[in-house]
Amino acid sequence: MTRAVETMGKTVAEATMTALKELGISRDAADIEIIAEPRRGFLGFLPGTPAKVRVTRQISSRDRAEEIVQDLLRYMHFSCQLHVVEEKSVLVFNIETAGADGLLIGKSGNTLSALEYMVNRMLQRENSRSRKVVLDVSGYKSRRDDFLRSKALSLAEQVKSAGQQVTMEPLGAEDRKIVHAALRDDPRVVTRSIGHGGVKSIIVAPATDKPEGRSRRRRKR
Numbered sequence: 001m002t003r004a005v006e007t008m009g010k011t012v013a014e015a016t017m018t019a020l021k022e023l024g025i026s027r028d029a030a031d032i033e034i035i036a037e038p039r040r041g042f043l044g045f046l047p048g049t050p051a052k053v054r055v056t057r058q059i060s061s062r063d064r065a066e067e068i069v070q071d072l073l074r075y076m077h078f079s080c081q082l083h084v085v086e087e088k089s090v091l092v093f094n095i096e097t098a099g100a101d102g103l104l105i106g107k108s109g110n111t112l113s114a115l116e117y118m119v120n121r122m123l124q125r126e127n128s129r130s131r132k133v134v135l136d137v138s139g140y141k142s143r144r145d146d147f148l149r150s151k152a153l154s155l156a157e158q159v160k161s162a163g164q165q166v167t168m169e170p171l172g173a174e175d176r177k178i179v180h181a182a183l184r185d186d187p188r189v190v191t192r193s194i195g196h197g198g199v200k201s202i203i204v205a206p207a208t209d210k211p212e213g214r215s216r217r218r219r220k221r
Contacts, residue, residue, distance in 0.1 A: 004056040011038055012051045019055035031056040061123070065091050065133050068122050072115060078104060092134045101137050109144060112137060113172055145178050152182040155204050156189045165205035172199055 005022050009015030012034055020030060038051040059067070066082060073080050078097055085092040097104055105112045116135040123130035136142070148171075155166050168179065179202050180191050190207050193200040 003059070004054060006035065006052060006054045008050040008052045009038075010050060012053060015051045015053045016055060019053060023055060023057055025057055029058050031058060061127065061130050062086065062091055064126070065119065065123055065130070066093070068119055069093055069095075069133070069135070072118065076104075076115075080104075090132050090134055092136065094139070095135060095137045097137065101140070105137050105140050109140065109172070109175075112140070113174070144175070148175055148178045149182045152179045152204070156183050156186055159204050159206055160188050163206055165203050167194075168202045168204070170195065170199045170201050176200065176202055 005019050007015045007019040007022065009018055016027075016032055019032075020027060023030070033054040033056070035052040035054055036049065039049045062084065066084060069082060070080075073095070078100060080098075081096045083094045083096070085094070095104065103111070104115075106114075112135055116133065119133050119135065120130075123133065134141075151168075155168065159166055171179070176193055183189055183191050183204065188207050190205050192203050192205075194203060195201050
């Protein structure tokens with residue numbers, strides 16, 4: 001779909017109408033830039049110059065997000081179908097691949113997370129008020145979240161039974177949020193993240209007698 005055209009006419013209005021007709025949109029759905037005003041010829045000897053405008057089709061944040069996701073997937077040589085669900089300030093894209101789910105997801109979801117980060121960065125650069133985009137592949141994230149919650153609850157029971165802390169494998173920020181949230185309301189354990197960079201491990205430990213200390217540790221992501 002063409003997003004912008006440049007047209008000329010005797011007047012700015014004529015050039016604009018030509019562009020709107022070519023794009024098949026109304027004036028309210030367009031951004032109009034006047035490139036050149038029309039000029040008359042000099043004493044009939046020199047020809048005049050026409051007006052020139054650039055008219056751009058306005059695009060919604062959802063459409064722009066979908067455009068970016070499709071372009072990136074195409075550059076990565078994935079043949080996909082997108083299903084978009086709007087949830088308040090979040091756009092959830094569920095991606096269906098032609099048998100390449102594992103390749104797009106990557107180890108522990110790393111490829112999918114990197115793609116999601118890139119999409120959101122591109123949208124934020126264009127518009128700081130853009131809605132957050134969440135990418136999923138055939139329901140992978142829902143299954144991953146359920147797995148992490150189940151594992152967190154199992155480790156908490158282990159900690160309470162043995163009275164000793166355990167350390168989970170390194171996780172990304174979104175995965176750590178799932179674990180912290182799963183154990184937040186258990187008064188007998190505390191969680192904290194250790195390590196540097198975007199990937200850190202989570203320690204699940206017996207709660208102390210100092211609730212304020214527990215609260216401070218819980219906030220470390």
